Amino acid sequence: MATAHATAVKKKRFSANEISNGANTAINTFFWIYSLLCVLPLLLVVAVSFSDEKSVALNGYKLWPEKFSLGAYDFLLADWKPIVQSYGVSIFITVVGTIVSLTIMTMYAYPISRRDFKHRHVFSFIIFFTILFNSGLVPFYLVYKQGLHLQNTLLVLMLPLFVQGFFVILIRTFFSNSIPPALMESAKIDGAGELRTFFQIVIPLSLPVLASVGLLSTLNYWNDWFLSLLFISQDNLMSIQFRMYKTLLDIAYLSSNSQAYSAIMQANPNFQMPSETARMAMAVVGIGPIIFIYPFFQRYFIQGLTVGAVKG
Amino acid sequence: MEMDQATQAAAQPAPAKANAKTKTLNQGYWQKYGIFYLMMAPALVVLIINNYIPMIGGLIAFKNMTYASPSFFQNFMDSPWVGWDNFHYMFTSSDAWRITRNTILYNAVFIVMNLIVGVSFALMFNAMRNRRQAKLHQTIMFLPYFLSMIILSYLVYAFLNPDIGIMNRFILPWFGAQPIDWFSDPKWWPVILPIVNTWKGIGYYAVIYLAAIVGIDNEYYEAAHMDGATKWRQVWSITIPLIRPVIIIMTLLQIGRIFYADFGLFFQVTRNAGALYDTTLVIDTYVYQGFLVTGDIGMSSAAGLYQAVIGFILVLTANLIVRRISKDDALF
Incomplete structure (x- = not known):
């Protein structure tokens, strides 16, 4: 909430020659999705490493371990x-x-x-x-x-x-x-x-x-x-x-x-x-x-x- | 300073009747600059071992290498010259065309993607109102640039593993599509590799283009705004024309290297799967495969020299054009 407020206050200071609110939101959304695409593959690897081998072999890689296990690290x-x-x-x-x-x-x-x-x-x-x-x-x-x-x-x-x-x-x-x-x-x-x-x-x-x-x-x-x-x-x-x-x-x-x-x-x-x-x-x-x-x-x-x- | 004297004697054998004046001048030169040669010596030794001896060794493309002796240098001297035989052999195989085509087409797609995606991302970063968020996304986007090709191959494998990968287990069923055997079906790779390459490198290109955009004087935009130009119009009439030199230079430098493929990308990410070679074998992987796996030195050294010479001409040409546009940005 605090950040939302801060942005609202900041917005007033922007000059008239700025992109519209709609465009700004669109760009923000786009970059959040793209950043997620940069991080997700790595998270996938981490998630699989903490998964139970049998559940992975059965149901495939999952972004969240189906059954948590430290077996791989052991x-x-x-x-x-x-x-x-x-x-x-x-x-x-x-x-x-x-x-x-x-x-x-x-x-x-x-x-x-x-x-x-x-x-x-x-x-x-x-x-x-x-x-x-x-x-x-x-x-x-x-x-x-x-x-x-x-x-x-x-x-x-x-x-x-x-x-x-x-x-x-x-x-x-x-x-x-x-x-x-x-x-x-x-x-x-x-x-x-x-x-x-x-x-x-x-x-x-x-x-x-x-x-x-x-x-x-x-x-x-x-x-x-x-x-x-x-x-x-x-x-x-x-x-x-x-x-x-x-x-x-x-x-x-x-x-x-x-x-x-x-x-x-x-x-x-x-x-x-x-x-x-x-x-x-x-x-x-x-x-x-x-x-x-x-x-x-x-x-x-x-x-x-x-x-x-x-x-x- | 005995070393200096010695270097002097070796490098500049003064004529026997050199007059005294030149001699003192020379002595002054070596006393002052002799240390420079010593400073450069270690790097020179490395360059000779690492670059210049192999350059001469490149001539094995014209030889029929034999292995009588354990020493490469001895073998090099002993092997008979065979003229253009190795090249003839290579260019009459179907591989020559395939690897040339793959190398150039992939690089062409990479160059276009780096340009379009890179400039678009930079423009969007610049337009974002929240500077701190822009910075955050920039940092995250740079992450893949730091990962080794080995790690990339793991990530791609997690998606494309035919049995338990995300694509076949999750994404394709979601669209109601049949699973695909990614590592034995070559037709998907012309799509996969550009995505992977762009994902890895785009943080770099976006940063370069953003640096150019940030350097543009704000007065241009203010004036355009007063004249009623929309933001979109400003991008096309101010931003793009003003960063054009950077765009041209970045692109030309990549075109100069269009004959060199990213070995790691084509070797690791495809897991060097033979079934994919039709669309994934490039000059660099071909040389490796032919040389270290098949053991065909003649053909792979011919392919290597072919790449080096064409690559050399392309780099020179690209640099010549860059020089025409902006002398400061030329490599030499």
């Missing part, structure tokens, strides 16, 4: 090690990958942003060309697997995403547009070397763009499964995304070995594996962090995206 917890390990892999590659990536991209972007650096065109071209021409999957795979033998390492999950041409250009554009050259000049007059100017003047002034790129990079690492699909076959190196993928294909991938299952089956021959609900519980476990983090970081993402739209 099942996941019974063999929690692979899931925790996958979280560990995902967190490691996301944190280390993002830090390394941000560091070396920034160090590349700075020299090519300097107008007085005579080779900046050559090095800018080297980065541009990687955006324009993509070698394709086959040679990429062969170089990593048969050339460098990096399959089944944590490095191969990070290295291919270390330097993204588009991000480097984003940082470079920020450096050349938003750092006043006069500031760098005065630092030089004060006797600061190039490195000191970079760390003490350029970096602190560039935190907005670094935050945006860092978050975009975090998202890339966290959501990546393609590199695992190509290069990872060892169970202990599976990221959470890759384990989710494997679980959707085959429920057995919830566990790192089949011993857990045989133990359960031996203890209780009538045990029915909660495959449908456990799958969805696995999805909930995988979706969790993104859902909680994204509303806070969304602002920086949007900032980064709109900067990106202006340049590239």
Whole structure:
């Protein structure tokens, strides 16, 4: 009621050049429905994960559990090690990958942003060309697997995403547009070397763009499964995304070995594996962090995206 | 600064009789800028491994690869050149036409959807009276953008699971329709995939277009209002013309990438179901399938190079056009 009142009061302040009440209501209704369509599929997954396996198998997925059950989560917890390990892999590659990536991209972007650096065109071209021409999957795979033998390492999950041409250009554009050259000049007059100017003047002034790129990079690492699909076959190196993928294909991938299952089956021959609900519980476990983090970081993402739209 | 001296010696072999003046100038240059080369070195190493060696490796499309040695580089040197054989082989198969058609048609539909839905959503956001509600919807709409393709495949599976999914168990019976075996009937996917793609990406496009709309000076609208222009008329005569550059640039950039498909979308959401290939196989999934599942390196590397070269030409062309419209928005 309080909000309705507030809107009523606010309405009077709107200028005559506003959409009509009818149109406003129509748009509001439309967006409420659309927002619901964005959230409902996720709620469906959550609801199924809390449902009883038998009722799901019998009557299908429901937006509200027909029969509430924690069976799927019990099942996941019974063999929690692979899931925790996958979280560990995902967190490691996301944190280390993002830090390394941000560091070396920034160090590349700075020299090519300097107008007085005579080779900046050559090095800018080297980065541009990687955006324009993509070698394709086959040679990429062969170089990593048969050339460098990096399959089944944590490095191969990070290295291919270390330097993204588009991000480097984003940082470079920020450096050349938003750092006043006069500031760098005065630092030089004060006797600061190039490195000191970079760390003490350029970096602190560039935190907005670094935050945006860092978050975009975090998202890339966290959501990546393609590199695992190509290069990872060892169970202990599976990221959470890759384990989710494997679980959707085959429920057995919830566990790192089949011993857990045989133990359960031996203890209780009538045990029915909660495959449908456990799958969805696995999805909930995988979706969790993104859902909680994204509303806070969304602002920086949007900032980064709109900067990106202006340049590239 | 020993490193700098060394780099200098390697990079700029000064002529034996270089005069003293040039030498001091050079020394000044390396003392001042030498550090730049060191700063760029790590990223350069990554680019060489990740981009430039594979680019040269792309030439295997013209080779008949053999696997005598465990090392790719050795195999690359040892394998015989076969000219255009791999391409000939690929283009005479029915796949070449199918994957090209699917890639371009899907991307064309995605581009149109992103444009129409994106601009409409942005216009509606801008028209909403309650700013806070607009912001809330914007935030919710952005959620799918953050989800990985794996999660999307779970969500789609929850709807399309033939036995217990929402579509067959709930929505279709409600309309009195027969259940559909979604993962073996290719004809529905040209509808499903654009819906999924738009659902995932529209938060992004709406935000970009909204940013452009918000930037328009309010005076235009006030003047139009004084002249008696309706809200609808204002949209068509002020808003759309003023955000036209952004629309054109966003669309051209997507057209430049029309030859590249979103691997995750076509691989994960369709669950890579072979029965669906007629309408879901695109160049990227074809290369993956041919290479890592069938093991046909010749044909898949030919398809990969075909994509890279056409894609390169399209990106260049799109950028050239963007440059004509607005130099600042061009990629280079």
